[in-house]
Amino acid sequence: MGSMALLDAMRYQFGPPLMVALVTAGVQLLAVVGGGGLTNSWSVVGSVQAWTLVSALCLWALLSLWIPGKVFVGPHPPHGGAAPTYRANGFQFFVVSLLLCILGLFLQPTFALQVYTIFPEILAACNVTALSFCTYLLIIGKWWPQTKEELTARPLVYEFYRGMEIHPRILGVDVKQLTNCRFGLLAWQLLVVIFFVAGGIKNGWSVAHFVCVALQTIYLAKFYWWETGYFNTLDITLDRAGYYICWGCIVFVPGFYTFTSYYLVAHPPVISDSGAVLCFILGILAIGLNYRIDWEKEYFRHNNGKCFIWNRPAKFIKATYLTYDKKQKTSYLLTSGFWGISRHLNYVFELMLTLSWSLPGLGLGFGPFLYFIFLTILLIHRIFRDEEKCKAKYGKYWVQYCEAVPYRLIPGIF
Numbered sequence: 001m002g003s004m005a006l007l008d009a010m011r012y013q014f015g016p017p018l019m020v021a022l023v024t025a026g027v028q029l030l031a032v033v034g035g036g037g038l039t040n041s042w043s044v045v046g047s048v049q050a051w052t053l054v055s056a057l058c059l060w061a062l063l064s065l066w067i068p069g070k071v072f073v074g075p076h077p078p079h080g081g082a083a084p085t086y087r088a089n090g091f092q093f094f095v096v097s098l099l100l101c102i103l104g105l106f107l108q109p110t111f112a113l114q115v116y117t118i119f120p121e122i123l124a125a126c127n128v129t130a131l132s133f134c135t136y137l138l139i140i141g142k143w144w145p146q147t148k149e150e151l152t153a154r155p156l157v158y159e160f161y162r163g164m165e166i167h168p169r170i171l172g173v174d175v176k177q178l179t180n181c182r183f184g185l186l187a188w189q190l191l192v193v194i195f196f197v198a199g200g201i202k203n204g205w206s207v208a209h210f211v212c213v214a215l216q217t218i219y220l221a222k223f224y225w226w227e228t229g230y231f232n233t234l235d236i237t238l239d240r241a242g243y244y245i246c247w248g249c250i251v252f253v254p255g256f257y258t259f260t261s262y263y264l265v266a267h268p269p270v271i272s273d274s275g276a277v278l279c280f281i282l283g284i285l286a287i288g289l290n291y292r293i294d295w296e297k298e299y300f301r302h303n304n305g306k307c308f309i310w311n312r313p314a315k316f317i318k319a320t321y322l323t324y325d326k327k328q329k330t331s332y333l334l335t336s337g338f339w340g341i342s343r344h345l346n347y348v349f350e351l352m353l354t355l356s357w358s359l360p361g362l363g364l365g366f367g368p369f370l371y372f373i374f375l376t377i378l379l380i381h382r383i384f385r386d387e388e389k390c391k392a393k394y395g396k397y398w399v400q401y402c403e404a405v406p407y408r409l410i411p412g413i414f
Ligand SMILES: NC(=O)C1=CN([C@@H]2O[C@H](COP(=O)(O)OP(=O)(O)OC[C@H]3O[C@@H](n4cnc5c(N)ncnc54)[C@H](OP(=O)(O)O)[C@@H]3O)[C@@H](O)[C@H]2O)C=CC1
Pocket: 233, 234, 235, 290, 294, 297, 331, 332, 333, 334, 335, 339, 343, 344, 346, 347, 350, 375, 382, 386, 389, 390, 393
């Protein structure tokens, strides 16, 4: 077998089933092990209590998208068709949900310990929901697609893994806004607050655990503030609704992105309060820089390059590209400010902020740093995926941009 054929077989035939099996089982196992013996449920179908919580969150997420309100129109899909529409009420949804959760925990603090104890069962319920939902998306997308798009047929497991449609809708709402923004990220937020309270009841209140949760809360508040900006990213414009994104947000985000906070319940932090305060300062700085760099790009694009970045006229490359229907369009690639330092400096700040909320677990082994390690791999992979997309879109202009900003992540290194 030639090396190209081997690569294709890995990508389309052997890779996806291996990935689905390993990651699905892995995240479930981690929830059992990470509980340090306190949570030791091996249930793979969930329990009545777990199903009640997961169903309530699904309904709440759906409700937030059914409520009439401002509509945001996303970018046109690359293959043509109508532009997707979203509900622009993310921040209100976040604030109301968080306040209700805090009020609930104030009235019934032991609920936190119950959720913590049945966390593996909750994940099992999420897993059953997500795997069934991805199967539904595969069937609908393959045999009754909502848009006309010519797709090369691939092995079924690969199609399940990748997904079929970019912007499918269900019950009147956009699937990825539902799974990513309204279910996954809210579950992440609520769980870390719940784990903090569970840790407080079990081990006594900890400044380090508080810092870990406070930083994630600020980060997620920032996400919801910017939710409509997320509709321009790879996850929404390029990735299809399938296992990678939808299962990822229904199971992997609640199960793995929350892991540091979960781990700190079974393994109370050992760093000093002043060490925790340093983590907080580092985290706030990284969140600020991450926000600023995303903002610079949005502001620059909004003004079509006619603006000031760092008090100087923005420098950029004017790039033309062809749309699916062969229409010529113009886009601008910023080469000054943060975007002139490296092509994905936003990921450096993303990793820095992740590290800052993992550091409260310093001295407790690898557990608290698992998310940071995973994210480093995910972001490096994402750099290559994003650049492949940009090279195909902008051609010689992308090459010019890479010459003007030669490094991907860290200037002088990579
Ligand atoms: N915690 C997590 O799991 C993850 C978090 N993130 C975070 O999400 C946010 C969004 O990141 P991500 O979705 O990866 O996308 P980016 O914000 O890095 O945007 C990439 C896109 O921006 C455009 N672009 C690239 N370079 C320039 C430039 N110099 N000037 C103008 N436009 C440019 C291109 O799109 P176009 O086609 O429009 O030209 C490119 O595809 C970041 O804050 C990131 O840190 C991201 C991934 C994972």
